[in-house]
Amino acid sequence: MAGRNGLGLLSFTIGVPPEELAARIQLYRQGLAEAKPIGKFVNPRAATFTMVHCADTDEQARQNAAESIVWYLKKSVALIGSLAAWQEEQQRELGTYAYAKTMQGLDLSGLTFEVLDDMGAVIVGTPERCIERVRRYQQAGCDQLLCLMNPYKIPARAVARSIELFGREVIPAFR
Numbered sequence: 001m002a003g004r005n006g007l008g009l010l011s012f013t014i015g016v017p018p019e020e021l022a023a024r025i026q027l028y029r030q031g032l033a034e035a036k037p038i039g040k041f042v043n044p045r046a047a048t049f050t051m052v053h054c055a056d057t058d059e060q061a062r063q064n065a066a067e068s069i070v071w072y073l074k075k076s077v078a079l080i081g082s083l084a085a086w087q088e089e090q091q092r093e094l095g096t097y098a099y100a101k102t103m104q105g106l107d108l109s110g111l112t113f114e115v116l117d118d119m120g121a122v123i124v125g126t127p128e129r130c131i132e133r134v135r136r137y138q139q140a141g142c143d144q145l146l147c148l149m150n151p152y153k154i155p156a157r158a159v160a161r162s163i164e165l166f167g168r169e170v171i172p173a174f175r
Contacts, residue, residue: 051149064162069113
């Protein structure tokens, strides 16, 4: 729908590997091919959102971020599910928020940081590892990556160091 309307895409893909994002971006680009823009121009950019933590070692990055990343994902799913519950309670149609219904009562007991990390659904590690992960998003067709670098309770010093490393070592690899 976004592509057909000539809108830029912002995909919230927390918990989704970049390769699955690629299929979504491909659908978006198919819509762009037949775009009838609702604005003054077609915005062909595809962006996504994910959680990022960069540290001097992979172990340090995992230690800093694992709990916060899992908390954020579980909290997000619960909140999205509560939207559907509220809309049903108010006897309102879900419309384009129909996906929220799938989040109600979703069993996330098996969700661990390791699961998310293994599938590449988060960008956590040394600058080198973060570069490898960002490349997967780039290969998926993502034009812009929005990085949540401070979910829940990552210590402020660790967040500042992550931003420093990401800005100094990761971003320049994509210029």
